[in-house]
Amino acid sequence: MFENSTKTSLDSFGEFNLIKKLTENYVSKKPNLILGIGDDAALVKPNPDKLQVYSTNFMVENINFDIAYTPLKHLGYKAVVASISDIYAMNATPKFIMVSIAMSSKYTLEALEELYEGIYAACEKYEVDLIGGDTNTSPQGLSLSLTACGEVDENKYVTRAGCKMNDLLCVSGDLGGAYLGHQLLEREKRVFVANPEMQPDLEGYDYIVGRQLKPEARKDVVELLDSLNIIPTSMIDISNGLASELKHLAIKSNVGFSIFEEKLPVDTQTLQLASEFHLDATMCALNGGEDYELLFTIGQSDFEKIKSNMDITIIGYATDQANICQLITPSGSQFDIKAQGWN
Ligand SMILES: [Mg+2]
Known part of the structure; x- marks a missing residue:
């Protein structure tokens, strides 16, 4: 080229x-x-x-x-x-x-x-x-x-260690979009290779294609936390996928996590394309990488400061079951989350 x-x-x-x-x-x-x-x-x-x-x-x-x-x-x-x-x-x-x-x-x-x-x-x-x-x-x-x-x-840095039992688990933005953007671009590449006359069909998926090709770092979230006087108890960015980053926080902080499936923030384009590809949107949110959102924990006393922010979602909480991360479905079933990551 x-x-x-x-x-x-x-x-x-x-x-x-x-x-x-x-x-x-x-x-x-x-x-x-x-x-x-x-x-x-x-x-x-x-x-x-x-x-x-x-x-x-x-x-x-x-x-x-x-x-x-x-x-x-x-x-x-x-x-x-x-x-x-x-x-x-x-x-x-x-x-x-x-x-x-x-x-x-x-x-x-x-x-x-x-x-x-x-x-x-x-x-x-x-x-x-x-x-x-x-x-x-x-x-x-x-x-x-x-x-x-x-x-x-010196008194404001945040590591992966430091989360305590009952801390609230928060994530910025939405998840799984970059992964589905990647799936879509790969599909259109296969179509193009098979028939170079075909133009890529990305219509209606500009948001998730952008999530894959031109992601943003969450400068605004760090500034927001500072303005709210919140210092997270632990934090990591989501480069490999929620499941894998959750494991990092759990291991370093020696806690477990329970997260609620219906709380996972997923954009409508991500949902739509997941169904088109016959993929489970929850699995995409858990294991899709490259979203570059921030995953962090806060003490319960900070809940009031953050609860009304539309761009931060509380998806679960820390437990005392070291290194055990569980997904709770809307019907109340519990599944162990395996860190799969994503290439
Ligand atoms: Mg990182």
């Missing part, structure tokens, strides 16, 4: 010129950044009142993304979102990112510029500064490694 002779091959560009070309118009914003891109390393003056928070995320073509239906601009955006989502999951604010890219010769300069357009768009939206990275060639495909750095008040 990139083998167009009017495009610029990366071989004709040295690494120095490439980085210069990709970053020449970029203006960094953070006042405590002493030196950004362009030297051997970046220089940052840390805020003495804060803890520094670091996280890394690695994405590999045909493992984590398919370039056949992922626009490169979206991919760049999503890579930033995935990396800063982990910073928000610590109740922290992302400040800086570093991006390293390895790509094969099928990627042209124009393709890489499109990828960076997405990276810059996410930097702008989430107010983070790109402060460095590296580029290299790869015998096959495209790989992206992003390191995010953020900060948090």
Whole structure:
């Protein structure tokens, strides 16, 4: 798809010129950044009142993304979102990112510029500064490694450990949409491969396709919790699926969870497409990944502050049955939740 002779091959560009070309118009914003891109390393003056928070995320073509239906601009955006989502999951604010890219010769300069357009768009939206990275060639495909750095008040960071029995389990947004968006894009790709005359039929599913291709990180939720004076007792972002993240919270906090099936927030497009694919919407909500919502627990005393918020759903509570996570159906049956995750 990139083998167009009017495009610029990366071989004709040295690494120095490439980085210069990709970053020449970029203006960094953070006042405590002493030196950004362009030297051997970046220089940052840390805020003495804060803890520094670091996280890394690695994405590999045909493992984590398919370039056949992922626009490169979206991919760049999503890579930033995935990396800063982990910073928000610590109740922290992302400040800086570093991006390293390895790509094969099928990627042209124009393709890489499109990828960076997405990276810059996410930097702008989430107010983070790109402060460095590296580029290299790869015998096959495209790989992206992003390191995010953020900060948090010493008394406000939130880990996966700290949830206590009877704490309320909350989730932001809705679940399963990114998974069904992926299923839909895969189906349309199969149709296209079988008959290239066919145009993809994504009509009516713009929301869930967007959930897959251009997810957002929940900056707003971290800000909301702060404004409500709520510090969650534990928190994690949903990158692999609710079931798998729930297990992480249970193991680290040494509690169990009971969640109510009818409380799981699922969008109508997700429900509709699940039925079209003969998939169980609850299973999609439990095991579909890449929603990048926040899953967190709060003490019961914080219930009043959060109960009327439309974007936060209380889906269950913590029990003293260590590591046992159960789904309670509307009829009252209980099932053990297995962490399946999702590729
Ligand atoms: Mg995470």
